[in-house]
Amino acid sequence: MKAQVKWIGDEMFAGISESGHTIVLDANAGSLAPSPLENVLISLGGCSSVDVISILKKTRQNVSDCKVEISGTRVDSVPKLFSDIHLHFVISGTNVEEKHVKKAISLSADKYCSVALMLNKSVNITHDFSIIEC
Template sequence: MKATVKWLGEELFMGTSESGHTLVLDANGGALAPSPLENVLLSLGGCSSVDVVSILKKTRQQVSNCVVEITGTRVDTVPKLFSDIHLRFVITGTDVEAKHVERAVALSADKYCSVALMLAGKVNISHDFKIINA
């Protein structure tokens, strides 16, 4: 897998993936686009959500929506790394069983989500979930 990042001027950068998709990053605290660290949170949430939805579908849960709310806490010293990240999965559906959601979230965190596994050695990642009956 390959990617490039090109400086656009000021503090804006454009990332292009090997598949040709682009995204803009803003090093100025996310004023015009997500900052690189905000993008880490988005990548973690995206990776985990893909896993959770896929696992819930395989267990025949009637899921109509999945939103993950992500909170990252950074240290006060430079570099301002994440010390903690919390993911809250809000699953909407009909008769969705908590045991299946709990298992899906745990499997994503512990086995399948590449982004979570890369961060796990340096960042305390926690998660919980809420089920909303549709």
């Protein structure tokens, strides 16, 4: 897998994936696009959500929506690395069983999500969830 990052002006950069997709990054406190560290949170949430939905589908849970709210805490010293990241999954559906959601999140965190597995070597990553019946 390869990627490229190209400076496009001021503190703006274009990230171009090997598959030809482009994302804009803004190092100026994310005023025009996500900052690189915001993108790390988004990538973690995306990776985890893919796993959770896949696992819930395999366990035949009737899921209609999945949202993950991600909060990161950074250290005060430079470089301002993440010390803690928390993911709160909000799963909507009909008769979705708590045990299956808990297992799906655990499998993602401990076995499948490449982003989480890379980050958790230096970041404390926690999870919880709520289920909305609809």
